[in-house]
Amino acid sequence: MSENKFAEMSNEQLQKNEKLAKAATYTLIVMLMLLFGLSMFLTFKKGFTPLTVIPIALLPIVILKLGNIKKMKQELKSPNL
Numbered sequence: 529m530s531e532n533k534f535a536e537m538s539n540e541q542l543q544k545n546e547k548l549a550k551a552a553t554y555t556l557i558v559m560l561m562l563l564f565g566l567s568m569f570l571t572f573k574k575g576f577t578p579l580t581v582i583p584i585a586l587l588p589i590v591i592l593k594l595g596n597i598k599k600m601k602q603e604l605k606s607p608n609l
Contacts, residue, residue, distance in 0.1 A: 545600060560586055561583075
């Protein structure tokens with residue numbers, strides 16, 4: 529979502545979307561950490577596998593989602609004219 533879409537939303541919609549985005553992002557972070565741990569275990573046990581690269585490849589999604597959450601918080605704090 530772009531910043532313009534955040535400005536067009538009502539405060540209630542922003543709060544709802546922020547809550548949903550936080551839950552999804554934190555769940556993704558936990559799952560990626562678990563996947564990273566398991567892939568490291570498999571790397572030490574059986575050697576390098578393509579599974580090792582997946583958590584690193586999905587990390588930009590987490591970074592983008594955290595950026596969107598930050599933009600939503602800024603929009604909620606800004607006065608709506």
